Amino acid sequence: MARAWHLMSRPKGLPTADNFALKELAEAPLGDGQIRVANRWLSVDPYMRGRMNDVKSYVPPFQIDAPMDGGAVGEVVESRAQGLSAGDHVLHMAGWRDEAVIDAKAATKLPDLGVQPQAFLGNLGLTGGTAYFGLLEAASAREGDIVFISAAAGAVGSAAVQIAKAKGMTVIGSARGPDKCDFVRSLGADAAVDYSAGPIVKSLSAAAPNGIDVYFDNVGGDHLDAAFALARQNARFAICGMIDSYNSGEPAAFRYIMRVIAMRIRMQGFIYTDYLPRLGEFHRDMGQWIAAGQVQSRDTVVEGLERMPEAFLGLFEGTNTGKMLVKV
Amino acid sequence: MARAWHLMSRPKGLPTADNFALKELAEAPLGDGQIRVANRWLSVDPYMRGRMNDVKSYVPPFQIDAPMDGGAVGEVVESRAQGLSAGDHVLHMAGWRDEAVIDAKAATKLPDLGVQPQAFLGNLGLTGGTAYFGLLEAASAREGDIVFISAAAGAVGSAAVQIAKAKGMTVIGSARGPDKCDFVRSLGADAAVDYSAGPIVKSLSAAAPNGIDVYFDNVGGDHLDAAFALARQNARFAICGMIDSYNSGEPAAFRYIMRVIAMRIRMQGFIYTDYLPRLGEFHRDMGQWIAAGQVQSRDTVVEGLERMPEAFLGLFEGTNTGKMLVKV
Numbered sequence: 001m002a003r004a005w006h007l008m009s010r011p012k013g014l015p016t017a018d019n020f021a022l023k024e025l026a027e028a029p030l031g032d033g034q035i036r037v038a039n040r041w042l043s044v045d046p047y048m049r050g051r052m053n054d055v056k057s058y059v060p061p062f063q064i065d066a067p068m069d070g071g072a073v074g075e076v077v078e079s080r081a082q083g084l085s086a087g088d089h090v091l092h093m094a095g096w097r098d099e100a101v102i103d104a105k106a107a108t109k110l111p112d113l114g115v116q117p118q119a120f121l122g123n124l125g126l127t128g129g130t131a132y133f134g135l136l137e138a139a140s141a142r143e144g145d146i147v148f149i150s151a152a153a154g155a156v157g158s159a160a161v162q163i164a165k166a167k168g169m170t171v172i173g174s175a176r177g178p179d180k181c182d183f184v185r186s187l188g189a190d191a192a193v194d195y196s197a198g199p200i201v202k203s204l205s206a207a208a209p210n211g212i213d214v215y216f217d218n219v220g221g222d223h224l225d226a227a228f229a230l231a232r233q234n235a236r237f238a239i240c241g242m243i244d245s246y247n248s249g250e251p252a253a254f255r256y257i258m259r260v261i262a263m264r265i266r267m268q269g270f271i272y273t274d275y276l277p278r279l280g281e282f283h284r285d286m287g288q289w290i291a292a293g294q295v296q297s298r299d300t301v302v303e304g305l306e307r308m309p310e311a312f313l314g315l316f317e318g319t320n321t322g323k324m325l326v327k328v
Numbered sequence: 329m330a331r332a333w334h335l336m337s338r339p340k341g342l343p344t345a346d347n348f349a350l351k352e353l354a355e356a357p358l359g360d361g362q363i364r365v366a367n368r369w370l371s372v373d374p375y376m377r378g379r380m381n382d383v384k385s386y387v388p389p390f391q392i393d394a395p396m397d398g399g400a401v402g403e404v405v406e407s408r409a410q411g412l413s414a415g416d417h418v419l420h421m422a423g424w425r426d427e428a429v430i431d432a433k434a435a436t437k438l439p440d441l442g443v444q445p446q447a448f449l450g451n452l453g454l455t456g457g458t459a460y461f462g463l464l465e466a467a468s469a470r471e472g473d474i475v476f477i478s479a480a481a482g483a484v485g486s487a488a489v490q491i492a493k494a495k496g497m498t499v500i501g502s503a504r505g506p507d508k509c510d511f512v513r514s515l516g517a518d519a520a521v522d523y524s525a526g527p528i529v530k531s532l533s534a535a536a537p538n539g540i541d542v543y544f545d546n547v548g549g550d551h552l553d554a555a556f557a558l559a560r561q562n563a564r565f566a567i568c569g570m571i572d573s574y575n576s577g578e579p580a581a582f583r584y585i586m587r588v589i590a591m592r593i594r595m596q597g598f599i600y601t602d603y604l605p606r607l608g609e610f611h612r613d614m615g616q617w618i619a620a621g622q623v624q625s626r627d628t629v630v631e632g633l634e635r636m637p638e639a640f641l642g643l644f645e646g647t648n649t650g651k652m653l654v655k656v
Binding site: 050057058220225239240241242245251252253254255257258259260261262263264265266267268269270271274 | 378385386548553567568569570573579580581582583585586587588589590591592593594595596597598599602
């Protein structure tokens with residue numbers, strides 16, 4: 001029987017294993033135009049935390065005692081849809097489960113680009129696209145800019161570091177601990193700052209003595225405040241995520257936010273899906289960078305559907321380097 | 329003897345009278361190309377608080393035991409400069425004093441627009457220009473937008489309310505107390521919320537049940553947080569001032585800042601002087617609105633150079649409605 005993780009209760013603060021239950025799905029006969037997909041890879045993303053709250057946002061909240069969903073790549077095992085046959089690999093949104101019955105039009109057949117299928121959840125998918133459009137569009141980052149990227153050892157952060165270097169920027173990345181900082185430098189970053197070693201505003205100030213032109217925010221909180229503190233005139237911030245606040249009910253405090261005025265800072269919140277009409281540009285550029293070895297992927301793979309909540313909670317403990325994936 | 333207010337010590341928190349001293353200026357003979365101006369009107373502006381800190385910002389800090397400056401309008405009483413003669417009225421930056429000796433090129437002769445000379449410190453000057461460029465450029469506010477303006481009974485706020493109405497927007501203004509809220513409505517605002525009567529996020533939510541497209545920030549703090557809470561998709565914030573924080577050493581706390589992402593909010597800090605090359609547009613539009621009675625000015629006038637610090641401190645106590653001026 002196919003199984004799916006269900007959200008059993010809405011977490012208060014950091015989620016725990018009790019919030020989730022792995023349940024068998026009812027037998028699902030294929031309707032006309034539908035496919036049955038055996039999932040191979042499940043995407044594990046910080047934004048999913050927001051969907052566990054009962055708050056209307058850019059994606060609807062998960063329902064209680066219902067299957068959860070999210071990005072997934074799988075193999076078609078049965079098809080009643082034109083254009084898709086058993087053996088095809090598809091990208092779709094019915095993750096958090098081992099098998100999915102979906103409308104064929106909700107699935108994208110993976111093009112044959114000579115990359116591993118899970119790349120379509122990573123640098124060729126939501127992760128890489130978020131980094132690409134956030135950096136180049138929301139923050140209007142350009143060659144020569146000094147760019148600060150938080151959570152730079154994470155999935156989106158590590159893509160953003162590499163895109164920024166491919167575009168000729170100076171890059172400072174933040175990460176937790178010396179190993180992850182080494183990883184950030186290995187991606188090409190000019191400097192890495194360890195935010196577990198002391199106040200980020202001090203380490204960023206040392207790493208960027210002339211200030212920053214661009215901030216790519218995955219963290220919020222003290223990281224965002226440090227970016228306010230170090231922003232140069234006409235600095236641009238792309239606000240992608242605030243993982244510091246996802247589990248906290250506490251307001252975030254900012255000591256340097258008033259510099260928005262003096263430095264004419266532009267802050268721009270954004271969502272990857274706003275840029276879907278422009279996926280062609282992204283695929284063209286990212287395909288070239290991957291082919292040239294300028295953008296590489298590092299995945300943290302957790303094996304087994306049973307461990308999906310563990311993988312998800314790991315995002316907040318920082319157990320991943322690069323993209324967090326569950327291999328079914 | 330000419331006299332000027334000097335900054336004697338840098339205020340910690342709210343300034344007090346002790347921070348200032350009125351001192352005689354040394355005899356100043358006129359150099360070639362210079363004029364002597366008897367000041368008639370002195371501008372009193374919140375941004376001056378920032379210059380009392382020893383922090384590099386968009387205008388240099390005031391020096392200790394030196395004359396302060398700021399916007400002023402006066403009458404030329406002696407001239408050694410071509411193009412300016414005794415009796416001419418000029419706009420210049422040597423305020424906080426009763427008489428100034430300045431280079432003629434640092435003064436602008438007031439054009440004869442049939443308005444009172446102090447209007448060039450108000451709706452035709454920094455105040456109106458800040459409202460105009462902040463609303464229409466920094467926030468890209470357009471006809472049909474729902475616009476929230478904080479400190480709407482203040483100088484910049486009351487100009488912004490009237491410009492927004494002249495441009496066909498729906499306007500909600502905040503002010504302290506029922507009298508100022510009445511004043512905001514008298515300017516044409518569709519609604520006024522009294523921030524002294526309870527949490528601004530609640531009153532704004534009631535006044536803007538469908539949310540806001542634009543926020544013009546003069547206040548920061550809870551006002552900015554309420555704007556985050558009520559922002560609709562693609563909302564734009566012009567960050568003009570944060571008077572709530574000018575005297576506070578405390579970080580500002582935000583409960584709703586994460587909505588920047590879901591609502592794709594754009595925040596843009598700005599400074600009036602960035603738009604000086606476009607003063608022509610502003611003068612054309614504002615001149616028409618004033619002539620048509622669509623933009624009116626309300627000044628709070630404090631009489632006497634001696635009372636300049638009192639007038640300045642009044643900005644933080646909210647004693648002004650509209651523009652705060654000292655009449656020398």
